[in-house]
Amino acid sequence: MPAIPSFAEEQQLWSQSTMAVAGLDEAGRGPWAGPVYAAAVIFPAGLDASKLHGLTDSKLLTRTARDRWFEVIKSLAAGFGISKTEAEEIDRIGIVPATKRAMLLAISQxxxxxxxxxxxxxxxxxxxxxxxxxxxxxxxxxxNHQKSYVRGEQISLSIAAASVLAKVSRDREMCQLDERYPRYGFSRHKGYGTREHQQTLLRYGPCPLHRVSFKPIKQLLEVGL
Structure with missing residues (x-):
C-alpha cells in the first residue's frame, strides 16, 4: 500500500525558519512524444495538512481527482510554477537535462x-x-538547499502537489495537440508507448511531436518510415 504523504519534511525546515519550501516534480519523461513538464509548489508554512487529505502521487489518482486537486492546490499554494521542455529540445540535450531544465524554469517562476x-x-x-x-x-x-527522495510524491505533500500540477498540465496539452495531429491518439495515451501508439507510428510514421532520439522512434526512422 502506498505511503501517505505529509508535511513532515517541510515542518523540519519550517521549524528552522526556512519558510519557502518548494516541492518539485515532473511529468512526461517516458513518453515517445510531446514535452516534458515540471512543476514547483510552495505551501504556506504551517498549513493544516488536513486541507490536503487524500492528495498523493498523481499517478495514483483518477483523472477526475487530479483535475479537482489541480484547482485546490492552486488555491492553497503560496506560490507555484509550471514549465516544460519541448520534444525538439529533448532530442538536442537529452531527456534528463531537459527534465532538469523544466524543473529549474518552474522554480524560477x-x-x-x-x-x-x-x-x-x-x-x-x-x-x-x-x-x-x-x-x-x-x-x-x-x-546547497535541496533534498531528493525516491517516490517523493508519497513522502511530501509539496512534491505530491507538484506532481499533480505537472501531470494535469501536460495531459491537457496532449489533448490539445491531439486536435492538431488526430491520427496518433495523443488524447488517449498522452504520447506513451502503448500498443495503439505503436500501430499508428507503423502506419503513419513520426510527427513533429515525436522524440526522434528515443530508441523506438529512431528505429522507425532507420527503416525509412
Missing part, C-alpha cells in the same frame, strides 16, 4: 524559494547552465 524537495532528481552546478543567465542567478543558491 516562484517569487522566492529557500529550499527544494525533489522527487528522484538532484541538481549539480552544471545543471544551472541550462538556463539563461538571469534565471541562473535566481535559482543557483539552491545548489
Amino acid at each position: 516562484l517569487a522566492s524559494c529557500s529550499h527544494i524537495l525533489c522527487d528522484a532528481m538532484s541538481f549539480n552546478p552544471i545543471d544551472f547552465l541550462l538556463l539563461p543567465p538571469a534565471q541562473q542567478a535566481e535559482v543557483s543558491h539552491l545548489i
Whole structure:
C-alpha cells in the first residue's frame, strides 16, 4: 500500500525558519512524444495538512481527482510554477537535462524559494547552465538547499502537489495537440508507448511531436518510415 504523504519534511525546515519550501516534480519523461513538464509548489508554512487529505502521487489518482486537486492546490499554494521542455529540445540535450531544465524554469517562476524537495532528481552546478543567465542567478543558491527522495510524491505533500500540477498540465496539452495531429491518439495515451501508439507510428510514421532520439522512434526512422 502506498505511503501517505505529509508535511513532515517541510515542518523540519519550517521549524528552522526556512519558510519557502518548494516541492518539485515532473511529468512526461517516458513518453515517445510531446514535452516534458515540471512543476514547483510552495505551501504556506504551517498549513493544516488536513486541507490536503487524500492528495498523493498523481499517478495514483483518477483523472477526475487530479483535475479537482489541480484547482485546490492552486488555491492553497503560496506560490507555484509550471514549465516544460519541448520534444525538439529533448532530442538536442537529452531527456534528463531537459527534465532538469523544466524543473529549474518552474522554480524560477516562484517569487522566492529557500529550499527544494525533489522527487528522484538532484541538481549539480552544471545543471544551472541550462538556463539563461538571469534565471541562473535566481535559482543557483539552491545548489546547497535541496533534498531528493525516491517516490517523493508519497513522502511530501509539496512534491505530491507538484506532481499533480505537472501531470494535469501536460495531459491537457496532449489533448490539445491531439486536435492538431488526430491520427496518433495523443488524447488517449498522452504520447506513451502503448500498443495503439505503436500501430499508428507503423502506419503513419513520426510527427513533429515525436522524440526522434528515443530508441523506438529512431528505429522507425532507420527503416525509412
